[in-house]
Amino acid sequence: MKNLLLITLAFFSLTAFGQIDSTATNLEFDEAAYQKALDSINNSFNFQQGKITLGVDLATLSVPTGFKFLDGEQSQTVLTDLWGNPPSECLGMLFPEKTDIIGENFTYAIEITYSEEGYIEDDDAEDIDYDDLLEEMQESALEENDRRSAEGYPTIEIEGWAAPPYYDNETKKLYWAKEIKFQGEDINTLNYNIRILGRKGYLNLNAISDMDQLGLVQQNIDQVIASTEFNEGYRYSDFNPDFDEVAAYGIGGLIAGKILAKAGFFAILLKFWKFIAIGVVGVFSAFRKKIFGSKES
Incomplete structure (x- = not known):
């Protein structure tokens, strides 16, 4: 389980942000892939x-x-x-x-x-x-x-x-x-x-x-x-x-x-963990809102 965070970030960057369309103006955040990456980590510990x-x-x-x-x-x-x-x-x-x-x-x-x-x-x-x-x-x-x-x-x-x-x-x-x-x-x-x-x-x-x-x-x-x-x-x-x-x-x-x-x-x-465990998810959430906006918008 070495370098789990790096693996997760790599997985997240490849799967969670979807694709850029032909006009390069529409990005889709894949909530399911994001949650799957977190669940994979949490379920790996005994x-x-x-x-x-x-x-x-x-x-x-x-x-x-x-x-x-x-x-x-x-x-x-x-x-x-x-x-x-x-x-x-x-x-x-x-x-x-x-x-x-x-x-x-x-x-x-x-x-x-x-x-x-x-x-x-x-x-x-x-x-x-x-x-x-x-x-x-x-x-x-x-x-x-x-x-x-x-x-x-x-x-x-x-x-x-x-x-x-x-x-x-x-x-x-x-x-x-x-x-x-x-x-x-x-x-x-x-x-x-x-x-x-x-x-x-x-x-x-x-x-x-x-x-x-x-x-x-x-x-x-x-x-x-x-x-x-x-x-x-x-x-x-x-x-x-x-x-x-x-x-x-x-x-x-x-x-x-x-x-x-x-x-x-x-x-x-x-x-x-104030800056790491809580912060990792906080950074993703803030980044998602800043770049992609809310679902309603």
Whole structure:
């Protein structure tokens, strides 16, 4: 399934736009061929339900009711070959059950990854002023904008918390959501983050979509948070100070993304599905309306 997007675009360009008549003034959009190309992609993936082992016995995911799971290999095909992201290690993805990978009914998806950056001490969790932390993050984003513009990326602004950070000391789970404004976009972006702390790092469940999907994401977020646990040997409580490394940051640094920012986090944030999965169909639809007009016209 390598380079699915390129194959689809080639197929679409050859079949979906019909023929130019002798006067070269009449183009016909083939809706059936267009939908066939999308269906071909969506039907080529095999989803799973039930209990899923993530990594090499790293963690267990109990697929929440109303969701479907795509394994790591297929998820990499989606993220890299279909959506055009740089290669990266992915444990899998969760999709709402009625959501296609690509199409007009796409809402959001959750990528699951693991970062082995050490045991994250949570002593600072109760002392963090999240308003101050937000201001710091907003300033960092603005400082990155000159570089983003120079590299051809749109500028971004963090508008605020879409959901303020919350750390559950019992389950060692942290979650928050940001509202982000991308230059040139009418609808702001929702970036919903879930971190599950473990012995040597953390699991990252990350969803990016439009802000108008916030209600849908929040409707299901509790069961998504509860769905994933580290297995024995990798749990937070399994930490051994004699052998295990401690991360260079705590809860505040994890939320602020200090380490990620140094690695160019704000430069790569736009890689996700707001611009790819939703955007591909949006581009086709806009192009169709602009060039061909409506059926009535």
